[in-house]
Amino acid sequence: MNAIEFHGVSFSYRDETILRDTTLAIPQGARIGLVGPSGCGKSTLLKLVAGLYAPDSGTLAVLGETDTERLHRHVAMVLQPPLLFPASIRDNITCGHDMPEERILAACEAAQLSGWLRGLPDGLDTYVGERGNRLSGGQSQRICIARAIARQSPILLMDEATSALDVPTGAAVMGALRSLMKGKTVVSATHDLARLEGFDRILQFREGRLHEIPS
């Protein structure tokens, strides 16, 4: 079974077609980079996979599941822009679910948060402020990455997830993911091809269609 399968999927906003009769299969464990200029539809495609939007026509299966309402159960997604709730870092990572401490800490470690967290007097219980306005953009983004990792879904969708991080930190996050996400499927969208080093396949979005570019 493929992790993600598009079969003749079309999707458009009111007056803009984003996907045109797209057929695509992403096998389990693959690491897919999705590139294209901003506005080409990368975020839309990821939101379709996560079940936030439903295709206008065609079928979209995520691990065999085709019911839009249930797709999100198989995925963890880092949304763009990163959204934090006005709560503690811990609550932002667990989203109210019971989680063992080690799982939270491992997610923080992979998201390159550990060093910074150790310097905080309240650690994981630090309040992030409204929309995370007490943090830097990179800190907010890394918390959102930690949230996605802690969910331990078989599929991880990242929308410009390292855009606010400097290149070494971004690379460190991706490196940590590589070892942590063995056997899991990762789809990472970015407008910056340089951020996709080490990916199995790179798909480029052009005029509502996806083209594979040799990596």
Add this chain to the structure above:
Amino acid sequence: MKSRVESLVRELGRPGRLLLFLLLRSPYEACATILLASFLAGALSGVESGSHKALFASLAWFSIAVPGLYLYNGTVWATHAPFWISRIAALRRRLFRRVLALRATDIDARPTGDWSARLTSDVSLIDSIPLHYLAVHVVGLVVSTGILVRIDGFLALIVILTALPAILAGQVLAKPVRALSGALRTAVSDQVAELVTLVEGGPTARLYDASEWLIHRFCFGNRAIRRVRMRLALLMGLQAVGSLLVGMGGTLVVLSIGALMVLDGRRTLGGLVALLHYRLGVVAGASMVVNCLLSIRIAMAGADRVMEVLDGGKST
């Protein structure tokens, strides 16, 4: 409270025009009371003395005067409403301009929900400040009391005594009502903040199956608002029931004494009905004045939060 209302009036601008409106509007209740009382007295005297002429004269006068009074009041209203609406709009514009001129640190000092509440529901509260109702009922109360004193000093004293509890209750309630109104404004702004979180965080909550958590975690404001509103309603209700009971007792006393006077031939039936009507003018007037003052307190809690932003502009 007086100085805060004054500064609000100053902030709204064109105080002369506002005063003119209040003056034009204020005689309404007094006129309506006098009109009805003298009509009832005249018509009933006509009936008592068997005079068709007197009865029809009363009816004719009433049927001309009542529409006249309504027409007057309606005209004052119609000419005032646009003025008031434009003042509120001007205040809003000034508020928006002020917010735009704030430094980022000032903006960050308050949650977004707090700003939203100040710019929307708090300004709307100013809209509902019943200044003109207060003017109408104060004049009605003073005129009814004056006429009653002239008709019968002793009965007037009894009536005034029965109106006193409402006024005292108003004094006692003023402080808690003001405090609760302030608490209500804060609870409302907290809730706006939570609703913003709910909407913005919706997709994330859906992705992470966190909707229930989000509702539990962030909808406390709802409960706080409900609690404060209940307490406020309870206080206002107590005040209403209290004045109703005392008022009914007063009616009973005045009616018994007045009816004995009619039986003894010292007062006409029409005279008694008119007297009862002025009594109502005093008792209901007092309770309306108290209600208006309490409502103004409630609305001022919103006005204060608006003025706080506007004043911030003057100090920097």
